[in-house]
Amino acid sequence: MNIKTNSKDIKNGDIFIALKGIKNDGHDYIVDAINNGASYIISDKVVGDTTKFLNELLSSNFSFLINKLCLIGITGTNGKTTSCFLIYEILRELNIKSAYIGTIGFYIDDKIKDLNNTTPDILTLYNLLLECVYNDVKVVVMEVSSHSLKQNRLYGIKFDYVVFTNLTKDHLDFHSNMTDYLESKKKLFNMVKEKSLKIVNIDDSYSNYFDYNMSYGFKLSDYHILSYKLCSNKLIYKFKYKNKKYKVKLNVVGKYNIYNSIISIIILNDMGISIKKSIKLLKKVSLPNGRMDIVKIKKAYAIIDYAHTPDAVENILNSVNEFKKGKIITIIGCGGDRDKTKRKDMGLISTNLSNYVIFTNDNPRSENPINIINDITKDLKNSNYEIILDRHNAIIKGIGMLNKNDILLILGKGHEEYQIINNIRYHFNDKEEVLNYIKKCI
Secondary structure (H helix, E strand, C coil), X not given: CCEECCHHHCCCCCEEECCECCCCEHHHHHHHHHHCCCCEEECHHHHXXXXXXXXXXXXXXXXXXXXXXXXXXXXXXXXXXXXXXXHHHHHHHCCCCEEEEECCEEEECEEEECXXXXXXXXXXXXXXXXXXXXXXXXXXXXXXXXXXXXXXXXXXXXXXEEEECCCCCCCCCCCCXXXXXXXXXXXXXXXXXXXXXXXXXXXXXXXXXXXXXXXXXXXXXXXXXXXXXXXXXXXXXEEEECCEEEEEEECCCCCHHHHHHHHHHHHHHHHCCCHHHHHHHHCCCCCCCCCCEEEEECCEEEEEECCCCHHHXXXXXXXXXXXXXXXXXXXXXXXXXXXXXXXHHHHHHHHHHCCEEXXXXXXXXXXXXHHXXXXXXXXXXXXXXXXXXXXXXXXXXXXXXXXCCCEEEEECCCCCCEEEECCEEEXXXXXXXXXXXXXXXX
């Protein structure tokens, strides 16, 4: 596709469409686009609204191809990555050519590239989906963010399956309030094909706001979860569907992975894959990197996880508390230039549910790290914490505190290979830090 919205990507003969973004205005880069070889320039002066023009252009020319794919879209505050990736991995086990688009990148068979956003901008997204079409992909599993829905980044795309996982406090730096956040999520359920399955987590208090035809949860639902058991290295749960009971055994931990895994069972069952076969395959597949990633350290454990919202942090801490045999030491921070309203909650939850907490840098970006930590700690009543801004030093300190059966939770960054400080990106990976320590010191 020779349509570009970034002047740096322009090659001879390309069409440059000048878009007005949140931080940048493409009209400021028209001269650069011309100098790089653009043959046509589309501006607001030409078409009135370049964003609307691009959406209509892509939809009218390419959506008929893209919508021939079986498209699965999952939205919600937490659980999108794991739910999507489990479906993708099972489809691969079934030799169904599939793709994944989301937080951890773009995959067809194996990883092809990293992505800047959970759901890319509309031009990038159309290009990825066309790549799927041209590579004979049958099913695309996609994380759908509230940002993308509010900004109309999926214009013209229709889904066969849509899922709502949950809605908890996050992104209130972007959304004016929780109602605005909810309304953005609801848009996905209107972007469906005629015979679509619209699935909700009935346990979430916001589920009633969605128009759905399939449900799951501990409350009475189509896929009714009956019971569960957590261990240090596995998860067992039972559910009922159409008066028949099923037992699932997974080589993962965390109660919330009941929700993440049952989504794949629901969708695959609708595709014609038996529930028993899906359960068998679920035991074989792995969680994506940085999701409940367990590393053994002598007779203790470190668990690396992407949890970066109050609800996600509370879920993981509650789960670990159910099977712990020793202390829980948590390393956590909050991202800079993002939703400040959740920082206080993150501090309270982590100190209430951990034996000890080390507050550290996440990705402070352009914010002063001290200000972020102050937001987290200013209303804390517990004193079971310390502050070590350098994340590397915080991890070393946390590992050094471990005794037999203790668990070190390193939260917030998960799979990320970087840390952003003063808007400069440095290489950093939590699991790599732990493994390097083990290699050097143990």
